[in-house]
Amino acid sequence: DAGVTQSPTHLIKTRGQQVTLRCSPISGHKSVSWYQQVLGQGPQFIFQYYEKEERGRGNFPDRFSARQFPNYSSELNVNALLLGDSALYLCASSRGGPSREKLFFGSGTQLSVL
Amino acid sequence: GESVGLHLPTLSVQEGDNSIINCAYSNSASDYFIWYKQESGKGPQFIIDIRSNMDKRQGQRVTVLLNKTVKHLSLQIAATQPGDSAVYFCAEIGADTGNQFYFGTGTSLTVIP
Numbered sequence: 001d002a003g004v005t006q007s008p009t010h011l012i013k014t015r016g017q018q019v020t021l022r023c024s025p026i027s028g029h030k031s032v033s034w035y036q037q038v039l040g041q042g043p044q045f046i047f048q049y050y051e052k053e054e055r056g057r058g059n060f061p062d063r064f065s066a067r068q069f070p071n072y073s074s075e076l077n078v079n080a081l082l083l084g085d086s087a088l089y090l091c092a093s094s095r096g097g098p099s100r101e102k103l104f105f106g107s108g109t110q111l112s113v114l
Numbered sequence: 115g116e117s118v119g120l121h122l123p124t125l126s127v128q129e130g131d132n133s134i135i136n137c138a139y140s141n142s143a144s145d146y147f148i149w150y151k152q153e154s155g156k157g158p159q160f161i162i163d164i165r166s167n168m169d170k171r172q173g174q175r176v177t178v179l180l181n182k183t184v185k186h187l188s189l190q191i192a193a194t195q196p197g198d199s200a201v202y203f204c205a206e207i208g209a210d211t212g213n214q215f216y217f218g219t220g221t222s223l224t225v226i227p
Contacts, residue, residue, distance in 0.1 A: 004157075033213070033214075035217075040219075040220075041219055041220070042203050042205075042217030042218050042219050042220055043158065043203075043215075043217045044217070045214035045215065045216075048212075048213040048214065050213075055212075055213050056212045056213035056214050058214055090157050090158070092157075100145075100146045100207050100213075101146075102148055102160050102163050103148075103160075103215065104160065105150075105157035105158045105159070106157050107155070107156050107157045108156075108157050
């Protein structure tokens with residue numbers, strides 16, 4: 001069975017540009033979460049989506065947005081990129097629902113902002 | 115924000131020895147904890163989880179211990195192998211944290227052959 005897939009794997013952008021990252025969850029999983037991981041640190045929560053609705057948002061500026069599609073895949077958009085946005089962006093999926101449960105992560109998209 | 119920290123940023127062990135990785139958390143309302151393993155260039159991989167109604171849980175070569183009194187979590191790896199070399203993160207979530215997991219800063223485990 002395929003795990004969580006993310007695209008692209010690597011991306012280089014310049015300051016001020018916009019970027020879209022994509023994620024396909026594990027088949028049968030309805031919840032997708034996005035995390036940002038800066039080098040040397042643990043992942044930091046950005047968004048969670050379940051059944052196409054935003055169910056949680058971390059402490060990130062409005063330049064960050066996301067959405068979930070009817071097939072449960074998701075996109076993360078970042079506008080007006082800053083050098084500090086350089087990080088590994090991780091997507092995780094879970095079955096979803098009211099109970100808290102483990103997340104399954106993809107390999108991430110490495111974003112470099114120059 | 116939440117504070118999930120690890121006592122040691124790096125740990126080196128001999129192959130075949132047991133490893134213990136520790137994690138302190140500050141939110142007494144956290145009720146679900148996960149240990150993840152992250153190898154270079156990969157996303158975090160689930161190892162084992164534990165809910166707050168348990169003190170201990172065992173998996174294959176791994177054991178997680180939860181001490182709610184001192185808000186401490188540990189991961190024990192038996193007979194550590196070179197393939198266990200990675201960064202290990204603890205993550206917590208609770209009823210008051212919404213749908214977000216809080217991750218520690220990680221411990222880098224190096225297994226010496």
